[in-house]
Amino acid sequence: MAISRPDLAVFVVTGDGDALSIGGNHLIHAMRRNVNLTIILFNNEIYGLTKGQYSPTSQQGLVTKSSPMGSVDYPFNPLSVALGAGCSFVGRAIDSDRKSLDATIAAAAKHRGTSFVEVYQNCPIFNDGAYDDFKGPEAAEHLVRLVDGEPILLGADQAQGVVRDPVSGALTTAAVAEVGIDHVLVHDSHRVDPSLAFELSHLTDSGEISQTPVGIFRDVTKPAYDDMVRDQLVQAAGKNTSREAHDDALQSLLNGVDTWTVGEDGEVHEG
Numbered sequence: 001m002a003i004s005r006p007d008l009a010v011f012v013v014t015g016d017g018d019a020l021s022i023g024g025n026h027l028i029h030a031m032r033r034n035v036n037l038t039i040i041l042f043n044n045e046i047y048g049l050t051k052g053q054y055s056p057t058s059q060q061g062l063v064t065k066s067s068p069m070g071s072v073d074y075p076f077n078p079l080s081v082a083l084g085a086g087c088s089f090v091g092r093a094i095d096s097d098r099k100s101l102d103a104t105i106a107a108a109a110k111h112r113g114t115s116f117v118e119v120y121q122n123c124p125i126f127n128d129g130a131y132d133d134f135k136g137p138e139a140a141e142h143l144v145r146l147v148d149g150e151p152i153l154l155g156a157d158q159a160q161g162v163v164r165d166p167v168s169g170a171l172t173t174a175a176v177a178e179v180g181i182d183h184v185l186v187h188d189s190h191r192v193d194p195s196l197a198f199e200l201s202h203l204t205d206s207g208e209i210s211q212t213p214v215g216i217f218r219d220v221t222k223p224a225y226d227d228m229v230r231d232q233l234v235q236a237a238g239k240n241t242s243r244e245a246h247d248d249a250l251q252s253l254l255n256g257v258d259t260w261t262v263g264e265d266g267e268v269h270e271g
């Protein structure tokens, strides 16, 4: 659809089970190709529609109908999957945090190429309370808001900052008063190399921080798949961009030199 209808803004609204398990193959290759799509993944860490089976993002130990003794799977980190697949826009927002949800989805929609937004979403029936830490008065302590050009600070009092350890080279945290604000990492979503965004997406999983970063992790520009395919169609059809010219070009490709006709007599004729 993105290729044939450049006049449309194509949104893919999906879940953790759909996007990361059932349709995982399609997801990574859409992102790898940079197809012009806005993908919004509502992550409730459960298969909700089919009534509560564990999903690729369920926490280890989660007891569900299909993991009665607790899930033993290591969960996917959706942002790390997206960054690993080369996605050109990667963000995360919380379902109830209207302001940042609006801003992140609006930026994703404007981005040309694949944009991927993970939305932490509560499932009140099958996985209630999975994201309670990020709601109400608790939120300020647990969320790290990534803002371009600003240092990455942690906690309600913003007294800790994300720094790079000079010895191990790993991202870690330090008291801002001790290391000085100049040593705190400044967020830059437009960095072409995805390594730092990947590290940020993993900070919570690796146990370096107890907070969770939200906002735009990566926002870089590279040619979109559908734009390049349409360019090739125009080239193939010469200067004529009409539908008929495209059909003719496609037909001549299909009828290219490598075709044979087998006659009734069993003889093979080229072309």
Ligand SMILES: Cc1ncc(C[n+]2csc(CCOP(=O)(O)OP(=O)(O)O)c2C)c(N)n1
Pocket (backbone or CB within 6 Å): 014, 015, 016, 017, 018, 019, 022, 042, 044, 046, 047, 048, 049, 050, 055
């Ligand atoms: C190829 C395929 N396999 C299985 C299903 C059945 N199915 C429909 S929804 C669903 C679970 C979806 O879970 P998730 O994507 O996490 O969405 P949620 O309901 O939690 O929002 C499954 C297994 C399907 N629709 N298509």
Ligand SMILES: [Mg+2]
Pocket (backbone or CB within 6 Å): 015, 016, 017, 042, 043, 044, 045, 046, 047, 048, 055
């Ligand atoms: Mg789900």
